[in-house]
Amino acid sequence: MNAPAGLDLASIPERIEAEVQRTIQRSIKGVEYFSTSGPTLGSTPKDILHARGTMNLYHYRALADEVYRVPVLIVMATTNRGYILDMVPGQSFIEFLLKCGYDVYMLDWTAPRPEERSLRMEDYVLDFIPDCVRRVQADSGEPDISVIGYCFGGVLSLLYGSIFSDGPMKNLICFTTPIDFRELKLFSNFSDRRYFDVDRLIDSVGNVPPEMILSSFEMLRPASRAVSQIQLWENIWNDEFVKSYRMFDRWATDTLPLAGEYFRAITKDLMWDNKLYNDTMTVGGRKAQLADIKLPILHAVAEHDHIVPYEAAKHLIAKVGSEDKEEVMLKGGHVSLVAGANAIKRLWPKLDSWLAGRSI
Amino acid sequence: MADKGSDPVALWQKMIGEMEKGFNAFANQAMSSPEFSKAMNQAGGATAGAQKQFGDLMEKYLLNMNLPSRAQMIGMAERLQTIESQLNEIKAMLQQMNAGNSPSGYAGAPRPPRTKRPPAVPGSAPPPSGEQK
Numbered sequence: 001m002n003a004p005a006g007l008d009l010a011s012i013p014e015r016i017e018a019e020v021q022r023t024i025q026r027s028i029k030g031v032e033y034f035s036t037s038g039p040t041l042g043s044t045p046k047d048i049l050h051a052r053g054t055m056n057l058y059h060y061r062a063l064a065d066e067v068y069r070v071p072v073l074i075v076m077a078t079t080n081r082g083y084i085l086d087m088v089p090g091q092s093f094i095e096f097l098l099k100c101g102y103d104v105y106m107l108d109w110t111a112p113r114p115e116e117r118s119l120r121m122e123d124y125v126l127d128f129i130p131d132c133v134r135r136v137q138a139d140s141g142e143p144d145i146s147v148i149g150y151c152f153g154g155v156l157s158l159l160y161g162s163i164f165s166d167g168p169m170k171n172l173i174c175f176t177t178p179i180d181f182r183e184l185k186l187f188s189n190f191s192d193r194r195y196f197d198v199d200r201l202i203d204s205v206g207n208v209p210p211e212m213i214l215s216s217f218e219m220l221r222p223a224s225r226a227v228s229q230i231q232l233w234e235n236i237w238n239d240e241f242v243k244s245y246r247m248f249d250r251w252a253t254d255t256l257p258l259a260g261e262y263f264r265a266i267t268k269d270l271m272w273d274n275k276l277y278n279d280t281m282t283v284g285g286r287k288a289q290l291a292d293i294k295l296p297i298l299h300a301v302a303e304h305d306h307i308v309p310y311e312a313a314k315h316l317i318a319k320v321g322s323e324d325k326e327e328v329m330l331k332g333g334h335v336s337l338v339a340g341a342n343a344i345k346r347l348w349p350k351l352d353s354w355l356a357g358r359s360i
Numbered sequence: 361m362a363d364k365g366s367d368p369v370a371l372w373q374k375m376i377g378e379m380e381k382g383f384n385a386f387a388n389q390a391m392s393s394p395e396f397s398k399a400m401n402q403a404g405g406a407t408a409g410a411q412k413q414f415g416d417l418m419e420k421y422l423l424n425m426n427l428p429s430r431a432q433m434i435g436m437a438e439r440l441q442t443i444e445s446q447l448n449e450i451k452a453m454l455q456q457m458n459a460g461n462s463p464s465g466y467a468g469a470p471r472p473p474r475t476k477r478p479p480a481v482p483g484s485a486p487p488p489s490g491e492q493k
């Protein structure tokens with residue numbers, strides 16, 4: 001019987017030996033996997049500049065001999081932890097920025113406590129962000145600030161920037177930020193106003209539990225968790241793969257609850273009425289229109305983003321009133337755009353080249 | 361070495377990848393229907409309703425047992441949070457006050473000068489303006 005085309009019979013013993021070796025390694029590493037914790041994440045040296053309830057403001061310690069004049073404030077998404085931007089040395093966006101000479105602050109979130117269920121959109125946009133901005137100004141001694149918002153952190157930064165359009169924000173960078181919430185098709189269907197009683201949910205549970213947030217993210221790609229575990233088993237002999245898997249898996253499952261009133265506002269104003277896209281958004285009675293944003297803005301979107309598809313994000317650059325504005329679409333997904341090997345070679349250098357000249 | 365087309369491991373990985381894509385696409389299509397939303401929210405609503413009823417019953421039970429209810433605990437937590445916030449403010453003020461006396465604290469730590477300029481790129485234009493894509 002002839003061998004199928006392309007199959008090198010001479011290589012079979014070699015391949016069998018390699019597979020046996022890997023099987024042995026899988027067993028050893030499999031035991032190791034369950035008996036050890038993953039890599040330490042978010043370890044770039046930092047100080048807590050301010051903490052208030054769900055809000056934490058960090059200042060990262062400089063890693064360069066001189067820094068750009070304008071400090072950078074990162075506004076993290078309220079559903080997830082900020083250490084996605086500070087994974088491990090060599091794979092940390094924060095470390096990259098520090099080494100490039102930026103003075104970096106981060107507004108990160110902890111799980112809102114039961115008594116914080118009453119936090120509203122205005123608490124985030126008109127209190128937390130302005131409070132952090134004031135503290136960054138005071139700490140750095142600089143009047144101007146560049147803001148980087150990731151995902152919903154981008155939405156909060158846009159709302160802040162549209163209300164406080166006369167400063168002190170000097171530059172705005174958004175990563176994968178949704179504008180047209182109808183285009184978040186599945187989220188939109190899950191929260192269909194005919195069937196989703198958000199008032200009943202919030203009145204019952206207070207803060208939206210993290211399991212619910214995580215399930216809704218996982219439902220976007222229901223087979224992916226099972227497949228990623230198969231891939232983990234196949235590659236468990238590979239230390240680098242396992243390290244990367246543990247970092248991302250830990251972060252992805254470390255979802256935060258959302259304050260009840262805040263979630264109610266997101267559902268009604270953004271998911272149901274699509275107010276940001278329709279230019280009818282108000283926060284605490286103040287108009288928040290994207291056209292009022294006039295500062296330099298960069299929007300980085302991911303080509304294969306299954307959480308915020310391009311259709312939902314593409315309107316940002318068209319709607320802001322800035323003259324200096326740029327959208328950049330990069331290969332990758334919602335997370336790999338900002339963290340991991342893909343981000344290291346694509347987004348990070350792009351961001352540095354855009355921001356450096358605007359930070360003096 | 362066998363090429364990718366005949367490598368059983370590569371074929372297995374490709375098959376898994378294709379199955380993942382296919383299942384995700386199928387599930388996404390199914391979950392896009394109003395019927396799915398209705399069924400999902402009915403189930404979720406029933407759970408939330410049951411949770412609320414259970415919570416109400418539990419509150420009555422705790423009252424009868426002369427134990428603090430959840431609402432009372434939340435009230436206490438709110439007061440604790442206020443105290444924590446005030447402590448944090450005091451701590452920050454103390455750090456600022458100590459900054460002059462001790463160079464080792466956060467505020468006293470040396471800061472690099474804010475003099476950095478972007479690296480010059482030969483033939484580069486000033487920062488871009490106007491919409492790009």
